[in-house]
Amino acid sequence: MPSLLEVNNLEVLYNNIILVLKGLSLKVKKGTIVALLGSNGAGKSTTLKAISGFLPLEDGEITDGNIEYQGEALTGLAPHHIVKKGLFQVMEGRRVFEDLTVEENLICGAYTQKSRAQIQRDLDKCFEYFPILKQRYKRLAGYLSGGEQQMLVISRAMLAKPTLMMLDEPSMGLAPMLVEEIFEIIQKINENEGTAILLVEQNAQMALGISSYGYIMENGRIVLDGSVDLLLNDRDVQEFYLGMGDNSENVSYRNVKHYKRRKRWLS
Amino acid sequence: MDIFLQLIVSGFLVGGIYALIALGFVLIYKATNIINFATGEFMMIGAYIFYSLSVYLKLSPFIGIPLVIVAAALLGALVERLILRHMLGQPNISIIMVTIGLSSILLGIAEIIWGSSFRSFPALFPRKAIIIGEIVLRSNLFYGFVTAMVVVVVFLLVFKYAKVGVAMRATANDQIAAFSMGINVKSMFTISWAFGAIAASLGGIIIGNIGGVQPTLGHIGLKIFPIVILGGLDSIMGAVIGGLLVGILENLAGGYLDPYFHGGVKDLAPFVVLIIILLIKPYGLFGTKEIERL
Numbered sequence: 086m087p088s089l090l091e092v093n094n095l096e097v098l099y100n101n102i103i104l105v106l107k108g109l110s111l112k113v114k115k116g117t118i119v120a121l122l123g124s125n126g127a128g129k130s131t132t133l134k135a136i137s138g139f140l141p142l143e144d145g146e147i148t149d150g151n152i153e154y155q156g157e158a159l160t161g162l163a164p165h166h167i168v169k170k171g172l173f174q175v176m177e178g179r180r181v182f183e184d185l186t187v188e189e190n191l192i193c194g195a196y197t198q199k200s201r202a203q204i205q206r207d208l209d210k211c212f213e214y215f216p217i218l219k220q221r222y223k224r225l226a227g228y229l230s231g232g233e234q235q236m237l238v239i240s241r242a243m244l245a246k247p248t249l250m251m252l253d254e255p256s257m258g259l260a261p262m263l264v265e266e267i268f269e270i271i272q273k274i275n276e277n278e279g280t281a282i283l284l285v286e287q288n289a290q291m292a293l294g295i296s297s298y299g300y301i302m303e304n305g306r307i308v309l310d311g312s313v314d315l316l317l318n319d320r321d322v323q324e325f326y327l328g329m330g331d332n333s334e335n336v337s338y339r340n341v342k343h344y345k346r347r348k349r350w351l352s
Numbered sequence: 353m354d355i356f357l358q359l360i361v362s363g364f365l366v367g368g369i370y371a372l373i374a375l376g377f378v379l380i381y382k383a384t385n386i387i388n389f390a391t392g393e394f395m396m397i398g399a400y401i402f403y404s405l406s407v408y409l410k411l412s413p414f415i416g417i418p419l420v421i422v423a424a425a426l427l428g429a430l431v432e433r434l435i436l437r438h439m440l441g442q443p444n445i446s447i448i449m450v451t452i453g454l455s456s457i458l459l460g461i462a463e464i465i466w467g468s469s470f471r472s473f474p475a476l477f478p479r480k481a482i483i484i485g486e487i488v489l490r491s492n493l494f495y496g497f498v499t500a501m502v503v504v505v506v507f508l509l510v511f512k513y514a515k516v517g518v519a520m521r522a523t524a525n526d527q528i529a530a531f532s533m534g535i536n537v538k539s540m541f542t543i544s545w546a547f548g549a550i551a552a553s554l555g556g557i558i559i560g561n562i563g564g565v566q567p568t569l570g571h572i573g574l575k576i577f578p579i580v581i582l583g584g585l586d587s588i589m590g591a592v593i594g595g596l597l598v599g600i601l602e603n604l605a606g607g608y609l610d611p612y613f614h615g616g617v618k619d620l621a622p623f624v625v626l627i628i629i630l631l632i633k634p635y636g637l638f639g640t641k642e643i644e645r646l
């Protein structure tokens with residue numbers, strides 16, 4: 086299967102001095118869910134911003150490497166052109182338009198869509214996924230709860246009918262029950278609409294639970310990638326990302342290995 | 353009592369016209385956070401273009417006004433594209449200086465083209481005064497008010513319901529999120545300058561129709577300033593209510609106090625009220641603070 090998105094050896098510099106991505110590569114295949122995991126400051130959001138064309142807005146710059154979407158180079162395109170190509174980012178931190186109503190937020194999500202009838206059908210679909218939004222339709226988005234805001238930003242993305250949806254930490258600050266619900270819906274969107282999803286998360290457990298492939302990044306680079314089965318059975322991943330200590334007998338030996346492995350993650 | 357009512361009602365009508373010009377400020381500020389100190393000059397240029405179209409080319413207002421709208425939109429859009437686009441990210445004070453410079457340039461251009469003498473407009477509206485009970489209203493003022501309100505309502509509807517209006521409000525609310533929706537944020541800036549210039553120039557035609565036009569017509573822009581601050585800079589409703597309030601106040605102050613002070617109170621009153629209101633409500637009557645979430 087050909088890749089939908091291909092990022093090759095990406096290098097990103099902020100303010101001309103801060104090197105944040107140091108040769109990052111990843112691929113997303115059509116219709117799949119891919120997880121991008123890593124701890125705080127690893128450069129996950131920067132990766133998404135580079136793909137969406139947001140870097141110039143933050144004085145960031147791609148200094149090396151390239152990004153291809155459906156075989157076309159994205160580097161240098163303005164954000165609104167990238168959205169028109171079917172690539173939609175749901176930014177970190179639930180960026181609803183607080184002064185706009187739920188309805189108006191959704192209208193913005195469908196900004197690139199032309200057919201009113203189609204928008205209405207998509208809207209009905211959103212309400213099936215998130216019935217609460219229908220009840221809150223005329224309310225200011227700034228007054229929604231955190232969970233409702235997360236549902237709103239995902240619905241906004243659905244209305245843009247992207248071929249690839251990039252979600253930046255959708256679980257951030259939500260109660261575990263709600264996180265589970267949101268992830269189920271992300272999976273449903275992928276299955277029902279065929280939307281490919283690039284899922285940035287700190288919650289590795291949840292993210293790997295719905296993905297087919299995963300990348301783990303540290304310090305601006307991918308340090309490990311593989312199918313989800315492979316990652317879930319990897320001892321490093323279990324220990325550092327899934328919070329499972331291993332139960333090996335040889336404690337002292339393990340400590341040495343632990344140190345080496347730890348070093349690998351942080352180097 | 354009759355004088356009081358007369359002053360209130362005519363002040364109200366003047367205020368409605370101020371509101372339209374105030375909208376010229378607000379439309380630009382809301383999207384770009386730029387206070388356009390050349391709003392008054394946009395107004396003046398609009399009035400002169402209309403004057404030329406109707407006096408020199410003898411065009412009917414039904415052709416002249418649409419042409420002024422097109423010209424104003426072009427002027428606003430060009431100013432944004434050629435000047436302010438390149439000021440993105442510069443300190444506020446530089447941007448303010450640029451708009452002040454722009455106002456002087458437009459004033460100079462108007463003097464070169466039209467000279468500095470006073471010109472009066474051909475009649476736009478029926479001349480017959482409007483009489484309601486004891487109150488007598490000058491027809492130019494009355495119809496000017498009605499026209500201004502129609503334009504304000506059209507802008508309100510566009511902002512509330514049209515896709516471009518929603519996108520402009522989204523841009524004003526969170527630029528980066530607006531980018532992520534596929535909204536071309538920079539073109540929203542251009543459109544808001546075009547809209548601001550249209551509002552100001554239509555206000556210019558209405559004012560020119562009441563009192564004639566000369567290059568210094570734009571100085572009314574200074575009077576509009578307290579209105580927008582009063583209304584909260586980024587609120588269309590605020591501009592309307594601020595405009596009406598200042599119109600009434602100014603008229604009352606002029607009617608009752610000027611006779612005792614050799615005039616001048618009329619122009620002072622709006623600023624006094626501005627200071628008092630800002631002391632109580634620093635964001636203006638309708639300005640948005642961050643929405644506080646619990």
Ligand SMILES: Nc1ncnc2c1ncn2[C@@H]1O[C@H](COP(=O)(O)OP(=O)(O)OP(=O)(O)O)[C@@H](O)[C@H]1O
Binds near residue numbers: 103124127144
């Ligand atoms: N606009 C910016 N200017 C300068 N440095 C930045 C900028 N944005 C991010 N950085 C730096 O780049 C690094 C990576 O940031 P990024 O936001 O991509 O991390 P992240 O993996 O998304 O982290 P988190 O999980 O905390 O969201 C951090 O060290 C951060 O300080």
Ligand SMILES: [Mg+2]
Binds near residue numbers: 129130131177253
């Ligand atoms: Mg992040």
